[in-house]
Amino acid sequence: MAELLGKLTAAMGTYGPAVLFYGVAGLVLASAAYAVVAKKIDHSAFSLMACFTGVAALYAMLGSDFLAVTQVIVYVGGIMILIVFGVLLTDRLPVEYRQISRETVVQGLAVAVPVMAALVWAAAGTSWPVVAEAAAAAAPPAAGGTDPGTTAAIGKLLLTDYLFPFEFASVLLLVALVGAARMARGGAK
Amino acid sequence: MDIAGPFAPVLLETLSACGAGAVLLVDLFTPEARKSRVGAASLAVTAILFLAAWFGMEAGGETATLFGGSLVLDGMAVFLKRTFATAGLLAVLAAIRYEDRLPRGRGEFHFLLLSALTGMFLVSSVGDLMSMFVSLELVTLSFFILAAFRRERPESVEAGLKLLVLGSLAAAFVLFGTAFLYGATGDLTFAGLRDHLASLRGAPPSRDLLLGLLFVLLGLGFKIGMVPMQVWVPDVYQGAPAPVTAFLAVGSKAAGFALVLRLVTTVAGPGTKDSLQLLFTALAFATLFYGNLAAIPQTNVKRLLGYSSIGHCGYLLMGLAALGPASYYDESAAASGAAAILFYLLAYALTTFGAFLVVILFSAATGSDEMDDYAGLSRRSPLLAASLTVALLSLAGVPPLAGFFGKFMLMRSVALTGPAGFGLLVAGAVNVVIGLYYYLCLVKRMYVHPPKDASPLPVTGPTAALLYALTAALLILGIFPGAFVTLASDAARAAFGVGG
Amino acid sequence: MPESPVPPPDVYVPLLLVVLIAGGLAAVLLSVSTVVTKLTMRRRLRSPTRNTPYECGLPILTDARTRFSVKFYIVAMLFILFDIEVVFLYPWAVIYGRGDSARGGLGLGFLFLELLVFLGILFLGWLYVVRKGVLEWQAE
Numbered sequence: 001m002a003e004l005l006g007k008l009t010a011a012m013g014t015y016g017p018a019v020l021f022y023g024v025a026g027l028v029l030a031s032a033a034y035a036v037v038a039k040k041i042d043h044s045a046f047s048l049m050a051c052f053t054g055v056a057a058l059y060a061m062l063g064s065d066f067l068a069v070t071q072v073i074v075y076v077g078g079i080m081i082l083i084v085f086g087v088l089l090t091d092r093l094p095v096e097y098r099q100i101s102r103e104t105v106v107q108g109l110a111v112a113v114p115v116m117a118a119l120v121w122a123a124a125g126t127s128w129p130v131v132a133e134a135a136a137a138a139a140p141p142a143a144g145g146t147d148p149g150t151t152a153a154i155g156k157l158l159l160t161d162y163l164f165p166f167e168f169a170s171v172l173l174l175v176a177l178v179g180a181a182r183m184a185r186g187g188a189k
Numbered sequence: 190m191d192i193a194g195p196f197a198p199v200l201l202e203t204l205s206a207c208g209a210g211a212v213l214l215v216d217l218f219t220p221e222a223r224k225s226r227v228g229a230a231s232l233a234v235t236a237i238l239f240l241a242a243w244f245g246m247e248a249g250g251e252t253a254t255l256f257g258g259s260l261v262l263d264g265m266a267v268f269l270k271r272t273f274a275t276a277g278l279l280a281v282l283a284a285i286r287y288e289d290r291l292p293r294g295r296g297e298f299h300f301l302l303l304s305a306l307t308g309m310f311l312v313s314s315v316g317d318l319m320s321m322f323v324s325l326e327l328v329t330l331s332f333f334i335l336a337a338f339r340r341e342r343p344e345s346v347e348a349g350l351k352l353l354v355l356g357s358l359a360a361a362f363v364l365f366g367t368a369f370l371y372g373a374t375g376d377l378t379f380a381g382l383r384d385h386l387a388s389l390r391g392a393p394p395s396r397d398l399l400l401g402l403l404f405v406l407l408g409l410g411f412k413i414g415m416v417p418m419q420v421w422v423p424d425v426y427q428g429a430p431a432p433v434t435a436f437l438a439v440g441s442k443a444a445g446f447a448l449v450l451r452l453v454t455t456v457a458g459p460g461t462k463d464s465l466q467l468l469f470t471a472l473a474f475a476t477l478f479y480g481n482l483a484a485i486p487q488t489n490v491k492r493l494l495g496y497s498s499i500g501h502c503g504y505l506l507m508g509l510a511a512l513g514p515a516s517y518y519d520e521s522a523a524a525s526g527a528a529a530i531l532f533y534l535l536a537y538a539l540t541t542f543g544a545f546l547v548v549i550l551f552s553a554a555t556g557s558d559e560m561d562d563y564a565g566l567s568r569r570s571p572l573l574a575a576s577l578t579v580a581l582l583s584l585a586g587v588p589p590l591a592g593f594f595g596k597f598m599l600m601r602s603v604a605l606t607g608p609a610g611f612g613l614l615v616a617g618a619v620n621v622v623i624g625l626y627y628y629l630c631l632v633k634r635m636y637v638h639p640p641k642d643a644s645p646l647p648v649t650g651p652t653a654a655l656l657y658a659l660t661a662a663l664l665i666l667g668i669f670p671g672a673f674v675t676l677a678s679d680a681a682r683a684a685f686g687v688g689g
Numbered sequence: 690m691p692e693s694p695v696p697p698p699d700v701y702v703p704l705l706l707v708v709l710i711a712g713g714l715a716a717v718l719l720s721v722s723t724v725v726t727k728l729t730m731r732r733r734l735r736s737p738t739r740n741t742p743y744e745c746g747l748p749i750l751t752d753a754r755t756r757f758s759v760k761f762y763i764v765a766m767l768f769i770l771f772d773i774e775v776v777f778l779y780p781w782a783v784i785y786g787r788g789d790s791a792r793g794g795l796g797l798g799f800l801f802l803e804l805l806v807f808l809g810i811l812f813l814g815w816l817y818v819v820r821k822g823v824l825e826w827q828a829e
Contacts (some may be wrong), residue, residue: 060704061701066779066780069776073775073776073779074769074773078769078772078773079769081765081769082766086762088761089757089761118400119400121396122396122399123397125395125396126372126373151779151780151783152783155783156795158777158780159781159784159800159803160256160795161256161257161258161259162256162259162317162319162320164199164202164255164256164259164260164311164320165259165319165322165323166777166803167803167806167810168202168206168307168311168323168324169323169777170806170807170808170810170811171206171209171304171307172326172330173770173810173811173814174304174811174814175301175304175327175331176330177767177770177817178297178814178817179330179334181817181818181821181823182334183334183337183340183349184759184762184763184766185823210813213817214816217816217820217821218820
């Protein structure tokens with residue numbers, strides 16, 4: 001019995017992360033698909049939220065903790081609110097549902113198929129080095145380091161080499177703010 | 190004279206970002222009755238930028254880098270910044286002429302013009318893909334709001350929406366390509382990309398790198414109006430407010446070409462130049478014929494200029510096709526292609542503003558952009574008709590105007606590549622004839638056709654001075670191009686690493 | 690397996706636990722209330738009143754799902770922009786106040802200045818919103 005339990009624990013250690021990863025990935029795909037096909041727009045919106053959250057979980061599992069947090073703050077916390085507000089603003093509009101014509105499908109496929117083929121072609125010809133393990137082999141982290149995450153390293157780069165994009169991202173946000181106010185109000189004042 | 194020392198790479202960007210902020214502040218604290226101050230502030234900012242770009246920066250100086258290579262200041266960047274500063278000054282001058290038709294939001298209008306200009310300055314000296322994306326988005330975002338600025342007009346909203354949706358698609362392409370490039374090289378800087386390619390020693394680069402390059406190029410192709418990414422151009426040109434259209438025509442094209450040039454000078458090498466030449470030759474063919482043929486049946490002046498701008502993108506692509514096939518590969522051909530692009534962009538900026546200024550003044554007086562209403566303009570206002578004619582002839586490439594010398598340099602660089610360039614050379618010549626046809630159709634209307642409404646269109650003193658100045662600039666650039674050609678070719682030679 | 694700079698998945702076990710507890714709590718509370726209702730109620734209550742959101746309030750006048758003013762959307766958009774700003778502050782906050790090696794040799798004052806510039810630009814945006822009355826709600 002104890003032996004079986006030991007084996008089970010070992011198997012969990014070996015396959016657990018993979019099972020978790022593919023489980024969450026499946027969930028992400030399923031919720032994304034439901035967001036597309038759902039009949040009610042609010043169902044689509046909430047399904048999209050599940051998708052965003054799942055993607056954050058995937059980032060975390062792949063070791064990109066900063067990206068995971070960003071995903072939660074921006075997408076789950078921000079973009080979702082915008083989408084839900086969008087639903088509020090547009091619900092019950094006299095919507096004319098347009099049947100997708102065959103012509104549109106053909107045009108879409110004419111773009112999508114070559115792009116997909118190019119992506120598959122590139123993915124098939126790429127070696128996929130595992131950076132994390134290679135980096136770990138090159139430079140083991142200092143003993144007692146409590147922060148194995150990527151955030152500090154990103155912060156350091158952002159404030160040194162990428163200082164200019166950092167500051168100009170702020171200008172970009174200012175432009176977006178002025179533009180959003182201008183567009184939504186139509187220059188009321 | 191170099192007034193900024195080691196911070197020269199960020200001088201203009203910082204100045205113009207601060208200027209944009211200052212204009213916004215002036216707008217916020219100015220009462221409604223005195224809003225013309227906003228335009229004056231904006232004009233002052235662009236005038237300072239213009240002076241700083243032409244007289245405060247050293248063109249032939251050492252290549253300076255900042256922030257670990259994420260910003261680069263070389264001859265090419267200086268030349269482009271001068272082009273942008275000129276375009277910015279002209280855009281603000283044109284916007285002041287246009288302001289009366291903006292019931293509200295002059296402050297935002299000038300602020301967005303300046304923020305787009307900031308993005309353009311940044312674009313011309315980016316050294317890595319991250320800065321490239323941020324600066325490109327700064328330009329695109331500002332332009333999309335500017336295009337939709339006259340919300341009361343459906344065409345304006347349509348223009349903004351098209352720019353937003355298709356621009357986002359292009360941004361996605363750029364970003365996706367960036368991710369591929371980073372994955373392939375492990376480095377975001379252009380220098381890192383160049384080192385990676387050099388380390389291959391002529392072996393073909395990996396597939397993800399090629400795909401990344403292609404995606405980034407397609408995304409940038411949107412900005413320059415290159416076939417097959419050109420669908421937005423005519424609608425946006427027609428619908429956006431005229432000063433915005435002029436600035437967009439110059440700014441978006443030059444910004445896109447700045448980045449394409451950076452990318453091409455980075456990746457052009459023994460292993461890639463054959464395919465690059467083939468690619469750009471095909472793109473130049475398609476873009477030239479599409480733009481010029483579709484321009485013929487147009488009846489709206491702004492739309493006509495939109496299609497013709499696609500055609501001009503085709504001419505500019507000829508400069509990239511001058512990279513040359515392997516056996517004829519000649520660095521001087523490649524460098525002369527790049528120099529021709531730089532010169533052409535400057536000439537195009539002046540010419541486009543020359544044409545659009547007349548369009549703005551005409552539509553302010555008559556409320557129309559239709560070509561039929563231009564009939565008999567020579568009798569209603571000889572100055573407007575003459576300025577527009579000079580600008581159109583420069584666009585068509587008639588000597589002795591600026592546009593002629595630009596086309597001459599592009600054709601020459603293609604001719605330098607040997608027999609492989611002959612097809613493109615013929616295509617270019619055919620397109621010059623097509624262009625001449627539709628530009629002259631408009632000229633004929635202005636001079637031969639009788640006016641429907643013979644009332645004269647008065648032009649005030651400062652406006653007339655601006656028109657004279659632009660016309661003179663086109664003549665000077667065409668007759669005495671020497672100094673500017675030297676600047677452009679020094680910059681291009683340095684970018685290709687050819688001894689000057 | 691060599692120790693990697695990437696956090697192993699078990700770092701997130703507490704997070705997973707929180708998610709499970711939150712979800713479990715909701716599931717338990719809902720099922721308990723359902724079961725208790727079933728057991729204690731003599732007869733089934735299924736009237737239109739029973740199904741309204743506010744059983745003991747004013748009668749509901751209209752559907753809640755009508756169109757709302759676009760002003761709400763401005764609030765949402767402004768929120769997003771300041772939300773994205775927070776994302777940029779986060780890595781700054783992580784390295785600020787750490788040892789020199791974490792800060793990449795940057796002085797504390799310089800770091801602070803970098804952030805001040807970033808926030809100063811956005812302060813201009815705030816000023817714009819306030820001066821232009823973007824968030825004013827009076828009918829125009």
